[in-house]
Amino acid sequence: MSEVVVVGAGPTGLLLAGDLAEAGIAVTVLERRDGSVSNLSRAFGVHARTLEQLDARGLADQLVPMGAALRRVRLFERVEVDLGTLPSRYPYLLITPQYNVERLLLDRALKAGVEIIYDAEVLEVGQDAIGVTVTTAHGAHRAAYAVGADGFHSSVRRALGQPFPGKSVLKSIMLADVRVAEQPAELLTVNGVGDAFAFIAPFGDGYYRVFAWDRRHSVPDDAPLALDEVRDVARRALGTDFGMHDARWLSRFHSDERQVPHYRIGRVFLAGDAAHVHSPAGGQGMNTGLQDAANLAWKLAAVLRGAPDALLDTYHTERHPVGRSVLRSSGAIIRAAMIESAAGRAVRGFAARRALSVPKVREKVTGQLSGIGYHYPAPHGAHELTGTRASDVPLAGGGRLYEALRDRRFVLIGDADVTGRQDRINVVAPAVPGGPLVLVRPDGYVGWAGTDTTGLGQALDALLGPVGSHQTGRP
Template sequence: MDRNVDVVVVGGGPAGMTVAGDLARLGRSVAVVEKWPTINPSSRAFATMARTLELLDARGMADQLLATSTTTPGINLFKGAKLDLTHLRSRYRFAMITAQTNVDQALELYAKDQGADIHRGIALVDLVQDDAGVTLTARPKDDDNPSSTMTWRAKYVVGADGAHSTVRDLVGMDFPGKSVLSSVVLADVKLTAGPHDGGLTLGDTPREFGFFAPYGKEESDGAWYRSMTWDRQRQVPDSDPVGEAEIVDSLNRAMGRDVGVVDVGWHSRFHCDERQVRDYRSGRVFLVGDAAHVHSPMGAQGMNTGIQDGVNLAWKLGAVLAGADDSILDTYHRERHPIGKQVVRRSGLMMRAVTLHPRLARFMRDRLAAHILSIPKVRDLVAGSFAGTELRYPSPDGQSDLAGTRATEVPLHEGRLTELQRLPGFVLIRERANTSTMQKPGPDLLVQAQRKDDGPALLVRPDGYVAWAGSSTSRSGDEGWPAALSRWTGAR
C-alpha cells in the first residue's frame, strides 16, 4: 500500500533534515527515508559558518548550539596570513566549532517537532516518476525480503543522500569531475600544546599539511581537537588502517613542533573529489548537498552549502504545492548551481595552495596571502565568501539591484529579521518614514516590520534574501511589492 505524501526526502543528513523541517513547518506532509539507523557519530564537518548560523537562528536553533560549542574568530593560514571573520556583516562574526553530529541532532529534532515522518534504517531501491508524481520503493537496509518492501507516492522527491546518491543514480544524472586528493586522515586528538589562540590553525610543509579545530572539551591532561592531516609520501587506499604514529608524526611535522598528542580517538582515512551535477533538477526530483556537489574539505564549506541548498529549495517547493507556478522550482538550480560551482572552485584553490610543493611557489604564496588578506576590502570579501554572508543571487531583469541580496542585517524596530522568520513566509519591511497602517497579513505575507535606518522598503523571501525593493506604498504594475509577492507565490 502506497504512503501518499507531498514530498519524500531521501537522506537524513543536515541538508535533508533542513528541507524536511521547513516543508513540515509549512504544513506539508513529508517523509524522510534514511538508510542508516542512527545519526553518524563520526561525521566529518566541524565548522558552522555565519550564514548557516543565521539560518539556524531563523529556526530557533542557533543559541542552543552555540551554548555547547566553541567559536573561533578566524583561521590561521600561511606564515601569518589569517582569514579574519571578525569584520563580517553578521551577528555571528566567527565560526562555530562543533561536531556535525550535534548539528544533525538539532536539525532532526527540528524536523520531528515540525511533523516530518522520519524512517531510519530504510534504503531506497527504486524510483519512478511520471507527470503526476513519483513512486519510491524502499526496504530495510540489508534486507532483500520482498515482503519488507515499502512504497511511497509523492508529488516531489529531494535527493539528500550524499556523494554516493542512490537518487542521482536512479534518475540517471551524471556526476562529472575527478578525485583531487587522496589519503586524507581525520582524527579526534587530545593535545597538551594546541594552538595558542585556540582558533583554527593550518600548518604545512612541502611534504604534508595539518589542521586543528578546537572542540572545547578540556580535561586535566589536555584539550580535544579535530585534526586533518595529509602526507604526500603516504598515499594509500582509503581502506588502509590509520595508525596513531601516522597522525602524531604528520601533525608534528606540519606544525613544526611537538603539539603534545596524548590521546587519539575516532579516526578515518578518505579521499576527496571535485564533482557537480549539471542540473539540480530532473523533473520532479531535486538534489541538495553532497548529492549535487562535492569538493575539497578546505574552507569547511560542505555542510554549510548543503543546509543553504535545503533552505532555498524548501520554501519554493512549499509555494508550488500551495498553488504557485511550477517554473518557480527552476530558480533553485539557477540560484544554487552557480553557488555550488563557486564553492567547488574556491575550496579547490585553497587545497591546491596548501599542497604546493615547489619551495619558490610556497614562498610566493606565503608573501601574497599575507599581503592580500591585510587589505580590508579584500579581507572582508574573502571572509564573507567563505562565511556565506557575501553570496548573492542574480537580480531578475527589471528588478532593483538589491533583489537577490541578503536582508538579514537590516536593522528593524521589531528585532532581528531571523527572529521574525521563525514564522514561515515573506516579510515586508517598510521604510522608516512610512507611518501608514500595516498591510493585513495573509497566508504568504505573515510578518511585517519597519526599518530603523534609511533605505527602501523590502520584500524578503523566506530564505532571507530580497525579492523586491522600492516604495511600500507603490501598487501599480510590476513596480509594487504585491506584484513581486504574486510572482513568487501566486497570491493575489
C-alpha cells in the same frame, strides 16, 4: 501520503524537512542509517550565513554555546582571514562538530511532525507527470516531489542516472579522533608545508579531530592506519604532534571536486553532497548544503500551495553557481596549501597577504568564506536589493528581521496591502522608517524591493501564486 519525500537525514535533509513541515507540508524522510547520530562527521565549522539561517529558525542561540567562536581563520602559515569585521550578528566561524547541528535539526524536524524512516536505503526512483515514487526494500513511497540529500554516494543521483563529473583532489587523507597531552594554543590549528598537511580541532569532549595528509604516502582508503603515521605527519606540518594518544577512531578518505550538471531533474532535486562535493578547505561543505536546503524548501512549499512551477527552476539557477564558486574557492585554498617547494610557499604567502590587504579583495574573500557575500540573480530592471542577503534590521516595537522569519512566512518590511495573503506574509515596520519596501523570502534573501508598491503584486504572483490559488500538491 506525503507531499515531499526527502532522502537523507543529515543536516541538509533535516533542515529541508523541518522547513517544509513548519510550512504545513507533509514530509517523509528516508534514511539508510539506523537512526543514531554519528560522531564521525567531518564538518567542524558553522559559518556566519548558516548561523543566520539557524537564527531564522530559532536554533542559533542553542548552538552557539556548544562551540567556540573563531574570528580569524588561518589558511596556512601566517595567512589569515579576519571574520571579525563581517556585517553579521555572527562575525566568526563557530567551531563545533556537525553532530551538534544535526541533533538540533533532528529535534526540530520531529517536533514539526516529520516522519523519519530508518534503515530505508533507496533502490529505485521513478517519476511521471504528477508525482515521484521512491522505492526501498520496505516498500514504495509516493509524493509530488522528492529531494536527494543523501550525500556523496547518493542513491537518488545514481537512480536518476545523473553524472557527477569531477576528480579526486587529495587521496588517502587520514582522520583520527585523539586525546592530546599538550593543548593546542589555537582553537583551530592548520598548516601545509608541501609534502604534509595537518588540521586539528576540538570536539569539546576532551577529544580532538585530526586531518592529516602525506604527499609521499598515498594508499587506498581501506589501507590500515596507525596513530604513529598521523603523529609523523602532524609533526612535519605543525611542528608538533601535541602528544596525541588514546585514538578512539582512525580512518582514511579521499577528497573529490564534483558537481552535478542539474540540481533539478523533473520532480526530483539534489542538494548538499548529493549535488556537489569539494575539498574541506574553508569548512564550507555542510554550510553550502544547508544553504541549498533553505533555498529549496520555501519554493517547494510555495509551489505545492499554488505558485507557478517555474519557481522551482530558480533553485538550480541560484544555487548551482554558488556550488561552483565554493568548489573553485576551496580548491584554490587546498592547492595553495599543498605547494611543495619552499620558494613556492614563500611566494604563496606573500601574494596571499598582499591580496588580503586590499579592502575589496578582503571583503570578497570573507563574504565567500562565510557565505554572507553571495547573492542571487535578479530580473532586469529590478531594485538593487533584489536577490541580496537581507540584513538583520531592527523592527519597530522591538525584535529583529530574523526573528520575524521564524514562522517560515515572507516578511514585508514596510506598509502595503497584502489582502488575501495575510497567512503567508508578515507585514512589519522597520525601526528606522523611510527606506524602500522590501519583501524578504523565508530564506532571508530579498525577493522584491521598490520605492512604492509598483510591481509588488506581480512579484507576489511569481513567488506565491495568484490570490486564491492555494492548492494541495498531493499526487
